[in-house]
Amino acid sequence: MINIVVVDDEQYICNIIAEALDEFKDCKITKFNEPEHAIKFIENNSIDLVLTDLVMGNHSGEKILEMTLINHPDTVVILMTGYPTVRTAISVLRKGGYDYLLKPFKLEDLKATIRRGLEHQRIKRENVELRAQIELMKVNDALARGIKLQPLINLIVDSAVRVVPAQSASILLRDKKSGGFDLQHQSQIEVDKEISAFLRGSYLENGINPKDKQPYLVNDEIQPNGRLLKRSMIAFPLISRGEIIGILNLVCIDHFSHLSTGQLRLISLLAASAAAAVESNFQERNLKKSYMLTIKALANAIEARDVCTAGHTDRVFRIAITIARRMGWGASQMAKLKSGCILHDIGKIGVPDAILNKPGQLDEEEMKVMKMHPELGVKILSGIPFMEPALPYIIAHHEKYDGTGYPYGLRGENIPIEGRLLSVVDTFDAIMSDRPYRPGGGVEKALNELIRFKGTQFDPDIVDVFISAYNAGSISRAIVYGNGKNGQKRMVLNPV
Numbered sequence: 001m002i003n004i005v006v007v008d009d010e011q012y013i014c015n016i017i018a019e020a021l022d023e024f025k026d027c028k029i030t031k032f033n034e035p036e037h038a039i040k041f042i043e044n045n046s047i048d049l050v051l052t053d054l055v056m057g058n059h060s061g062e063k064i065l066e067m068t069l070i071n072h073p074d075t076v077v078i079l080m081t082g083y084p085t086v087r088t089a090i091s092v093l094r095k096g097g098y099d100y101l102l103k104p105f106k107l108e109d110l111k112a113t114i115r116r117g118l119e120h121q122r123i124k125r126e127n128v129e130l131r132a133q134i135e136l137m138k139v140n141d142a143l144a145r146g147i148k149l150q151p152l153i154n155l156i157v158d159s160a161v162r163v164v165p166a167q168s169a170s171i172l173l174r175d176k177k178s179g180g181f182d183l184q185h186q187s188q189i190e191v192d193k194e195i196s197a198f199l200r201g202s203y204l205e206n207g208i209n210p211k212d213k214q215p216y217l218v219n220d221e222i223q224p225n226g227r228l229l230k231r232s233m234i235a236f237p238l239i240s241r242g243e244i245i246g247i248l249n250l251v252c253i254d255h256f257s258h259l260s261t262g263q264l265r266l267i268s269l270l271a272a273s274a275a276a277a278v279e280s281n282f283q284e285r286n287l288k289k290s291y292m293l294t295i296k297a298l299a300n301a302i303e304a305r306d307v308c309t310a311g312h313t314d315r316v317f318r319i320a321i322t323i324a325r326r327m328g329w330g331a332s333q334m335a336k337l338k339s340g341c342i343l344h345d346i347g348k349i350g351v352p353d354a355i356l357n358k359p360g361q362l363d364e365e366e367m368k369v370m371k372m373h374p375e376l377g378v379k380i381l382s383g384i385p386f387m388e389p390a391l392p393y394i395i396a397h398h399e400k401y402d403g404t405g406y407p408y409g410l411r412g413e414n415i416p417i418e419g420r421l422l423s424v425v426d427t428f429d430a431i432m433s434d435r436p437y438r439p440g441g442g443v444e445k446a447l448n449e450l451i452r453f454k455g456t457q458f459d460p461d462i463v464d465v466f467i468s469a470y471n472a473g474s475i476s477r478a479i480v481y482g483n484g485k486n487g488q489k490r491m492v493l494n495p496v
């Protein structure tokens, strides 16, 4: 249905125009002789085209033009006048009027102008719809690629503000503990400083009915620096499993409140994408947590079996993170470090107790079995995507810098950096710890061992970083040796 409003203070002109437009299919024509009534109607209804006289007593058709475009930016407005001037024509077109008809006009010319206007509007709306679909595709593509929650929220908010006539969009998520909503991201289009300051704090946290969970609209007024402006805020609930888990907010200064059906649908879809992302992130975190707990339990089980390694993975992690920081590792590498350290000896689960806890040196056959633990570890964890970051630590922590290590005999920088780092830290901790057949070697011995095998067993750069970290006191702060399980003494390392 096409909604057309005709405004002219001459009743007979309204009637003639309405009759002439009778031939337009699916068209509803509403006539007004009083411009004020027309403005009220336009403010509260969805309108496709307005045909208005330019001069109506004290009232100006330009006011109707402005009010129409404020409330419905894509409505076609055609002005009619019997007193044409170039100045008025330019002013009308500058303010967004579609065309300008000189009275008296032929009804055929009027119909042709309206047809052109409606076609222009159809193309414009299709473009908006297309732009909206592109934004939605971007969001869905990001969701499918498993993008992290925060970047996805940013993308949804930025998309929302691009495709609807709003000046600000934001997403708030419910904090499960407090039950309140926390702002996650807010995006604004370019506005002047005073309005921008108002937009920053403009969003709805309450008001959505938890029963019907419908979008909620608030219209009010603000006065930045004495200017009275209308503000519209609309809150779309993000719903997951029947619960409101967040809010997508849109804010508009000085117009709005009449989002088209297409725009409402788009925002609902963006809100649904945001809700799906939050839900999937929650499930992923739960799954990851549960994987980590299972693996930690496995690692604990190994430590419980292996009398030599009580507390080993924990100490290794605390030293490794200190060294990695000094080596300038990025956030992504640092995030993988913990699982790598915890799981590096997970393959020992497949090594018999008799070998694992043999009170003495292993013979050749036993050593062969022991040397299988990196590959066994990879086998245990392969196919579990969350555990993949740990694989370089597991497979490469017994490789040696000169190529004499195992399982592959990799050399130098062909050994993953994770393996080279862990090799240094793992050895340091092994020398420091008591064994059934010997007591712990002490700091001096452990450090000398690193220096002695620098460049043969160990990456020389990593040994240098280790020594400087130790000299700076970073390692003594990071770890405490001996948790009493094996009668070890509690000892804090001191810098050499």
Ligand SMILES: [Fe+2]
Binding pocket: 344, 345, 373, 397, 398
């Ligand atoms: Fe190992």
